[in-house]
Amino acid sequence: MTRQELVNQIQRKKSFLCVGLDPDMTKMPECVKHEEDPIFAFNRRIIDATLPYAVAYKPNSAFYEAYGIKGMVSLQKTIQYLHDKNVFTIADAKRGDIGNTSARYAEAFLSPQGDFDFDAITVAPYMGSDSVSPFLGIPGKWVVLLALTSNPGSADFQTWENASPLLYQRVLEVSRQWGNEENMMYVVGATKAEMLKEVRRIVPKHFLLVPGVGAQGGSLEDVCKNGFVEGEAGLLINASRSIIYASKGEDFAEAAAAEAQRMQQQMAAYYL
């Protein structure tokens, strides 16, 4: 999906919501556990219910790999199910390796011929340019590079005080030369909303994928105040647990829809 196509969806749905599809059998409602493929059954109903309110879906690969081959089959069915839904799809896989190996990850997650044909993949920057470049250059496909993550450990290196500029700033400054606003996004955690101004100074127009609203405690308002790009949002705000586990009962899909709608309405009222 191109940037323009994504912006069109954002404007049409008046939403820049991304739903994180992180299935956890211990949190899923009883009623789907007896399905042949409980994870896919759960995801399908969540997708159907939230589709009017979301422009992007982000399965995190860890939650599928934890169930081994079966989990990977559920992931495959999920991405196939998303294909005709006109939504932006992100493999939250946080991959990255030496050049010839990253090229294989690109084949795994961005190839139209592969089992996992996503629009975008999250990539970890630690190994530098040649670990990221192989994911770029495929028309309509994107790298979402980790910059400033939402977890406590982000202080260990990303905002470590003995680097100047800070490491996350360095990552933004160097990596924006590897791609452009049509094929790169950045992960910036909602729990770091006060740093979004600095992020926007370095990458004023790149789309930012923002996790951490919802279960992790970040605020939609603070994120928009500092990160919103006029006319096209420039943000994909992700919520996972707060939407997909809004209810553990048989009404789980309706509850997910209600929570997604609540966020979408907040986005529409104030920003779009």
Place this chain on the structure above:
Amino acid sequence: MTRQELVNQIQRKKSFLCVGLDPDMTKMPECVKHEEDPIFAFNRRIIDATLPYAVAYKPNSAFYEAYGIKGMVSLQKTIQYLHDKNVFTIADAKRGDIGNTSARYAEAFLSPQGDFDFDAITVAPYMGSDSVSPFLGIPGKWVVLLALTSNPGSADFQTWENASPLLYQRVLEVSRQWGNEENMMYVVGATKAEMLKEVRRIVPKHFLLVPGVGAQGGSLEDVCKNGFVEGEAGLLINASRSIIYASKGEDFAEAAAAEAQRMQQQMAAYYL
């Protein structure tokens, strides 16, 4: 596998060789391509042939994920085949995510009940302590943390001059407090052999997984000179392409064995 068990294998085989199992259909001999599962057929013959000379095997997950579900099944068969071989197994997966998500990756790659029950997994440090800790604490299981990688892009952040100490030094210094010499190793590229002295100053006894000897041009001699730990090696030197693609003919397994033996003999003669 515990540290002592690994050291026992190193002393018994007089080897600290790790064989990288990175299957690539375009490089594999014709004779295995007609097998029902060519990747597993290839790996099985490579393992059988090199087993006398190697103490560890390291499949890189990218090379399996690139073939989708089929590739993951080949990976599953490969790790199962390695289970009774008394070797140290490393999932070269370079994972890492926020705490509750890293816990799912640990389940995927280190759980005895899972499809991919490895002894160790490579982890990327960018997200800090809570992204690494969930992999620690399982008896006999290891994190192999990226410190100083063998690729050109390592200069972008790992040895970036505006941080003091350098980022890879910071990673070593901080992370050695997260685990210990019984459950953590570090990746240090052979192409950075001159920096091994500095690595050894910070982590004198931790095992180092050293890729980059062979196809990437690193020297076994330089690595040992600066990184060897008396009595127990403290090194796992990985070679992938130079061993597994030593021949593209029907003699591929014999050629792999010969190359593995050549490296093992160099190790035995000078160091063990």
